Structures are given as C-alpha cells and as structure tokens.
Amino acid sequence: RRNGKNSKHQPPPGPLAVPVLGHLHLLEKPFHHSLARLAARYGPVFSLRLGSRDAVVVSSAEHARECLTEHDVTFASRPHFPTMSLMTYGGTTVGNCRYGPWWRLLRRVSAEHLLSPRRVSAMQPAVAAEVRAMVRRVCRAAAAAPGGAARVQLRRRLFEVSLSALMETVARTKTSRAEDDADTDMSPEAREFKESMDVLMPLLGAANTWDYVPMLRWFDVFGVKRKIAAAVSTRDALFRRLIDTERRRMLDGGDVTGSEEENTSMIAVLLSLQKSEPETYSDNLIMSMCYSMFAAGTETTAGTTEWAMSLLLNHPNVLKKAQAEMDASVGTSRLVTPDDVARLGYLQRILHETLRLYPAVPLMVPHESTADCTVGGHYVPSGTLLIVNAYAIHRDPVAWEDPAAFRPERFEDGSAEGRLLLPFGMGRRRCPGDTLALRTLGLVIGTLIQCFDWDTVGGADNVDMAEGVGITLPRAVPLEAMCRPRQAMLDVLQKL
Numbered sequence: 241r242r243n244g245k246n247s248k249h250q251p252p253p254g255p256l257a258v259p260v261l262g263h264l265h266l267l268e269k270p271f272h273h274s275l276a277r278l279a280a281r282y283g284p285v286f287s288l289r290l291g292s293r294d295a296v297v298v299s300s301a302e303h304a305r306e307c308l309t310e311h312d313v314t315f316a317s318r319p320h321f322p323t324m325s326l327m328t329y330g331g332t333t334v335g336n337c338r339y340g341p342w343w344r345l346l347r348r349v350s351a352e353h354l355l356s357p358r359r360v361s362a363m364q365p366a367v368a369a370e371v372r373a374m375v376r377r378v379c380r381a382a383a384a385a386p387g388g389a390a391r392v393q394l395r396r397r398l399f400e401v402s403l404s405a406l407m408e409t410v411a412r413t414k415t416s417r418a419e420d421d422a423d424t425d426m427s428p429e430a431r432e433f434k435e436s437m438d439v440l441m442p443l444l445g446a447a448n449t450w451d452y453v454p455m456l457r458w459f460d461v462f463g464v465k466r467k468i469a470a471a472v473s474t475r476d477a478l479f480r481r482l483i484d485t486e487r488r489r490m491l492d493g494g495d496v497t498g499s500e501e502e503n504t505s506m507i508a509v510l511l512s513l514q515k516s517e518p519e520t521y522s523d524n525l526i527m528s529m530c531y532s533m534f535a536a537g538t539e540t541t542a543g544t545t546e547w548a549m550s551l552l553l554n555h556p557n558v559l560k561k562a563q564a565e566m567d568a569s570v571g572t573s574r575l576v577t578p579d580d581v582a583r584l585g586y587l588q589r590i591l592h593e594t595l596r597l598y599p600a601v602p603l604m605v606p607h608e609s610t611a612d613c614t615v616g617g618h619y620v621p622s623g624t625l626l627i628v629n630a631y632a633i634h635r636d637p638v639a640w641e642d643p644a645a646f647r648p649e650r651f652e653d654g655s656a657e658g659r660l661l662l663p664f665g666m667g668r669r670r671c672p673g674d675t676l677a678l679r680t681l682g683l684v685i686g687t688l689i690q691c692f693d694w695d696t697v698g699g700a701d702n703v704d705m706a707e708g709v710g711i712t713l714p715r716a717v718p719l720e721a722m723c724r725p726r727q728a729m730l731d732v733l734q735k736l
C-alpha cells in the first residue's frame with residue numbers, strides 16, 4: 241500500500257485504532273523502543289492516533305530529511321499540550337510555542353544574543369569554574385577513601401555540575417564563591433530550582449495522559465493541576481528574584497559592555513536589551529527564557545555526560561586512548577581548558593558516538609504541521625504531530641555498521657559523512673544550545689578523564705546499560721564508579 245498508485249491521497253499505514261485511546265494502549269515505555277517495533281511492522285513512515293491527536297512517526301534518515309528540510313516550514317510548529325502549557329507560560333516559550341512572529345523573536349534572542357558562539361565562548365570561564373569545583377570535591381572524596389579510590393555517585397555529580405554551570409551562565413549566583421568543605425557546591429538558587437523541578441516532573445508525568453484524552457481533564461485528576469500551579473509559582477518566584485538581583489547589580493555596576501562581557505549572565509544580556517526596547521523584552525520574556533534554558537539544557541547535558549562515562553567504563557581501551565590523546569596534546573602540568581577541547585579529536589568522536597547511541601531526546605521534540613503535505617508519498621494533513629525517532633535512525637543497520645557497538649573510530653577521516661545524526665534535531669526548530677552543550681560536554685568529560693582513573697564498582701565486569709523511562713533517556717540505574725586521581729596529575733590537583 242505504501243507504494244500504491246494513490247498513496248498520495250492515502251494516509252501512512254498504521255495499526256488499527258480503538259475508540260477514545262486510539263493507539264495509546266499500544267505504547268509501552270520507553271516509547272522510542274515501542275515505536276521502533278511498530279516501524280519494523282508498518283514501515284519508516286506510519287501513522288498513529290494518540291487519543292484525540294493524529295501523529296505520523298518517521299524512523300528513517302531519508303524521511304526525517306524529507307520532513308525537516310523539504311517540508312521544514314510545514315513542520316516548524318509545535319503542538320500545544322494542556323499539561324505542558326501549565327508549565328510553559330501557556331505554551332509561549334521558545335521550545336513550545338507555535339511557529340510565527342513570537343517564536344521568531346524568541347529564537348533570535350536565544351540564537352543571537354544568548355547562545356551564539358561568541359557568547360558561548362564568553363561563558364566558558366564560568367563553566368570551567370564549576371567543573372574545577374567538581375574535581376576538587378571528587379579529589380577530596382578520594383583522599384578520604386581507603387586506598388585512595390573513592391566510590392563516586394556520578395549521576396549526582398554530573399547533574400549538579402550541569403545545573404550549576406547553566407545557573408552561572410544564566411544568572412551568576414556565585415559571584416563571591418566561598419569554597420568550603422560542603423559535599424555539594426550548588427548555589428542555593430540552583431538547589432531551589434532543582435527542588436521545584438523535583439516536584440514538577442512527577443506531576444507532569446502523572447498528568448500526561450490528559451493531553452491526549454481530553455475527557456480526563458474535566459476531573460482535575462487528584463488535584464494535579466493545582467499542585468502543578470503551586471510548583472510553577474514557586475519556580476517563577478525564584479526567576480523573579482534572579483532578575484531583580486541582576487537588575488540591582490547592573491544599577492550598581494553599570495552596563496554590559498567591553499571587558500565586562502566575559503562575566504555577563506544571560507539575564508544581564510536580556511536586561512540590557514530591555515533598556516532599549518522595554519515593551520519587547522519584558523520581565524515575562526526574560527522569565528520565559530530562563531525557564532527555557534534550564535528546561536532544555538540541564539537534564540540533556542547531565543544525561544549525556546552520564547552515558548558517556550558509562551560507555552567509557554565499559555570500554556577501558558577507549559578511555560586509555562582518550563587519556564593518551566589528552567597527555568600528548570595538553571600534558572599533565574595543567575588542567576585541560578575550554579580552548580583545548582575543540583582540538584581533542586578523539587574526545588570529540590567519543591561525544592559524537594555517545595550522542596549517536598544515546599541521543600538525549602530520543603524522539604526529539606514533537607513538531608506539528610500547519611499545511612497538508614506528503615511524506616514518503618503518503619498524505620499527511622495539516623495539524624498532524626510529527627514524531628521523529630532519532631534513536632532508531634542512529635541505530636539503523638543499513639546506515640551504520642554494527643550499530644549497537646560503541647566505536648568512536650567510526651567518525652575518523654570523515655567516514656561517517658553523509659550519515660544522518662540528529663541528536664540536536666534538524667531544521668528551523670533545531671537546538672540552538674548545541675554549541676554550549678558540546679563545549680560543556682567536552683570540558684566535563686575531558687577533565688574527568690584527564691584527572692582520574694576510573695573503574696567499575698566492586699570490580700564488576702560491566703556497567704549495566706539499561707535505559708530508564710523519561711523524556712531525556714535516563715539510565716535505569718544511577719551511575720556510580722570508583723575513581724582515583726591520576727599519579728601524573730597529583731601536582732595539578734593539589735593546587736586546585
């Protein structure tokens with residue numbers, strides 16, 4: 241039927257739907273695996289009915305390209321989900337809002353003013369300070385451990401460093417850093433944000449079915465909506481305080497220019513735009529930007545570092561090769577810097593291979609069409625959700641030899657050229673934070689492999705690589721590892 245004469249007028253194939261739920265009952269978590277199984281049966285372009293919404297699921301590089309290049313504008317919108325709207329100022333954030341002038345404004349602000357390569361370079365000292373603080377804490381733990389090797393809760397450490405780095409680039413909460421013996425170095429503001437997300441995320445998960453089955457919304461199931469509203473107002477009170485603090489700091493210290501640039505937070509950049517165009521760059525827009533940066537940047541970065549370290553623990557030969565590259569290129573008399581990271585080719589390949597195997601947003605973010613079109617020769621009407629299974633595309637055996645194997649060498653000499661990798665999405669809704677993400681990932685992983693030797697806990701052969709459930713591809717089991725400062729780096733580490 242897919243290649244039938246009239247397929248232009250036929251919807252893509254798909255399973256039989258039941259009333260009310262459509263195909264929701266067929267979807268098991270994690271969804272990317274469930275959707276890959278359906279693709280094996282119905283093909284690389286198939287349709288689903290998710291409660292009251294029609295969706296098309298694309299699982300091949302060819303059709304992802306078709307949707308996000310040829311039909312880029314048609315699929316440039318986002319669906320509105322009532323639960324999500326409660327958290328995203330009525331669905332008006334850059335990642336959630338519909339395609340149109342408002343999105344164009346927010347996108348320009350994020351891509352040009354907040355996340356441009358120049359701004360990302362200016363943020364590096366703040367990111368590096370957070371990474372150094374993490375290394376100091378891990379060293380302290382190792383020094384106190386019997387035999388000099390500490391058991392490190394890597395998930396927690398990597399989450400904290402990712403959130404803290406982002407907090408410093410968004411708001412500069414640690415302008416007067418006072419290093420103490422605390423086991424965590426998150427600022428009170430970072431901790432507060434984490435607490436608000438810890439409340440919100442499970443509620444969001446619980447309320448998710450509403451988005452597809454409107455009938456359930458009539459009953460504000462278990463008062464979830466009220467709880468979400470309360471958690472959102474706590475979160476927004478924090479953002480307001482961050483904005484007020486930065487505004488006061490700017491009044492005291494003047495504008496954001498010249499040499500100040502390096503130490504400038506995203507909120508300060510937005511406040512200086514506000515000065516010239518107060519109506520456009522309102523406090524509400526600034527709050528929405530703060531939320532977008534944290535929501536899009538924290539779990540994705542933290543999760544990718546956790547998968548990268550898991551893969552390195554299971555492939556000690558890759559870890560050794562990366563350490564050898566580091567020693568040859570950076571040496572052992574100083575810490576790796578943000579500028580070194582781009583020159584470390586093997587480290588970069590490790591990051592690409594990690595993002596291929598474990599793209600942090602495996603189904604990307606749903607797109608929505610605003611006009612009728614055809615995909616793979618099938619008719620897709622306006623208003624259809626587009627779900628791209630990046631995870632399945634990255635492991636397609638037709639494109640990738642031995643696709644499940646972790647082999648950074650596959651990116652050597654441009655041999656992976658032409659193969660589609662879309663951990664950051666594609667087209668006009670592509671992730672504007674990719675430069676910041678890759679630089680942070682490189683610095684975190686690079687520093688951890690330069691400073692420490694790593695081993696599995698209890699001498700286990702392998703780290704368990706089971707996937708958990710969640711939008712950002714979490715590991716099922718939080719990663720822990722044994723870590724020992726590298727002999728050759730002891731001098732540098734002692735001076736940190």
Ligand code: HEM
Binds near residue numbers: 533662
């Ligand atoms: C490893 C880290 C990251 C990964 C894998 C990732 C991946 C993605 C993906 C797949 C999308 C959806 C693209 C699409 O719909 O086509 C996205 C959107 C977005 N990301 Fe990222 N991201 C990461 C880090 C970041 C960071 C650090 C920031 C900013 C601080 C950020 C900001 C955004 C924003 C604002 C959007 C929405 C774009 C729009 O709808 O126009 N991301 N990201």
